[in-house]
Amino acid sequence: MSAPRTTTVALVAALLATAACTIAPSPRPSSQHMRAPVSNAPAPATSPTGTSTPSAVDPAAVDANELGTVPVLMYHRITTAPKTVYDRTPDAFRAELVRLVREDYVPVTAADYVDGDLDLPAGAHPVVLTFDDGDPSQFSLDAAGRPAAGTAVSIMLAVAAEHPEFRPVATFFVNADPFGDPGGSRTLPWLAEHGMEVGNHTATHVNLGEATSDEVRREILTQDQEIRRTGLSPATLAYPFGATPDEPGLALRGTVGAAEYRYRGAFLVGANPAPSPYAADFAPAAIPRIRSQDATGADAAFCSTVWLDKLAAAPATRYTSDGDPNHISFPAAAAGNPAAKFAQRVRTY
Template sequence: MNDAPVPTRRSPLAVALVAAACCACGAQSAPEPPSSTPPAPAAPAAQSSSAQPSSAPDPASVGADELGQVPVLMYHRLTAQPTSVYDRTPDGFRAELERLAAEGYVPVTATEYATGRLDVPAGRHPVVLTFDDGDPTQFALGPDGGPAPGTAIAVLLDVAARHPGFRPVASLYVNAAPFGTADGAGVLAWLRDHDFEVGNHTQQHTNLSAAGDEQVQEAIVSGLREIQRAVPGYAVSSLALPFGAVPGTASLALRGSFDGTSYEHACVLLVGSNPAPSPYSTGFDPLNVPRIRSQDATGEEAAFGSTSWLDQLAANPAARYTSDGVADRISYPAASPNRPAPQYAGKAVAY
């Protein structure tokens, strides 16, 4: 099953890379609801050098902009014979990871991104790798107890081994019987034990926009329980919306309860078509995190796919998130159109 989107509201991110691409992406989505965000505050004055760590790199020297855009890439199935835009060939997938490593991207999980735990070296860029549907081409355990050769996770580990600093982490969103197993036993524990994130995709891949409030919460709780049966006590902290379909009461995707079980997510992932805002910026909305479908440079809707967007970010490096290398400082150019969210203003430094 893939996640071809049903009509839903657009991510709040205002894409500012290429005007033509902006228009094309907007055409895919319904109009954004009116924003309740207050006017952006003036850029804070830069702190004195004495207030910064003595070993901190100069933000300008690395082109730091921690209010820039973050690509959140979406994968489904690996197959030598793709039948939809949601399929990737193994060679295409490997080539994309190689490109990310060569261009200075560092994988982080969806929850690390959403909660601002972005421990990325100076001058490098976070990227979130997400996998929907728990397909066995994404992950399976081989006879040696490690990832089966040819699966997406095995490819990721191989690329990471040859590119120091390219973290082998990802967020995998599962339904019932994940990765072709009966109940997820073994596979989900391996992912947890190796720093991968296991996220909720509902047990039955439910279209939440067509469900009532109680059914929405039941579907999400059923997915949570499916995961926790395999990994008892595991804290499921993010949700990828099946089909990108937002519930009628949108906040129920973020938190709710059913039959005595509660859930609360750090972020909710759309199907999307454009890069996501920095988690430190006023543009970040945990209920509406856009994703980019992994896709080659040609083919159906390729203008909205990962190759096109990575090309645009490479051509416009000032638009992407670039780390200053200091965990408790948020650096950005004073001329940036983005502003830090109020809760991060105390750590923000304009230069």
């Protein structure tokens, strides 16, 4: 069975505590969950906080479609003075999170998405919040060891305090010395201890499409080792500029001398929702993302506002949970096919 998750209410209460100078870390369940064997009897459904409810929900009652698409949203700077389409104001970022809450999206980490570890309430939709470059506007710690006011993490925690069904989790793809913190020695462990994921974005943000294979391996391995020095084990990677190496698969596995790195998923810049991790066409080395942006400016047709509108207008196309992590439910007439390795967990209706 999946390891129990820390409840959102307890997590947010700990993170927002003001009495102590530092925040006591909440235990982070491993993303390597072991699942119970599939049986004919449905497993209990789960609440937004991960606790069991008395009986499972009929997949048809919530229009479950676990072959549907998943929005993986991409953020960079959170600033009151945006300079490019990659920047979002704090108000716009908060508004997008509140929209996700109202439309029954539940954040999961990139690693949990890649692993298909999507233990969600019945009727909920997964969304992956990803942040590139390790900018201090995304996260930093104040003198008391709390997330600095106005950063993306502090805004996420504030939204979760107001909406307990919202999981304040995200994935941060970082380069060397992230968040203005040399080696990430303070910030990276804090993120991991509080349910966040830290991923690799290469050591110097190099364009992997223009680099030699040796340069690609060194960039990825160097940053992999930097992250591991803080006690973490990165599982996912984001391509700087969305550029992929010429050598297929090099983002997921490579060696430099006797040292090796391995990743379970690599993320593009993208322009559209990602496939279900259970789908036959899921490609772990080329996972698309959607830039968080209002429906104005360059490439607005591919931004988060437009795509969330499209998914809301065509709900049958998006991933909708059946509330049962032991089965993969979808309508018999659903588009797409499950990957063969999930055949024993498939349940159609």
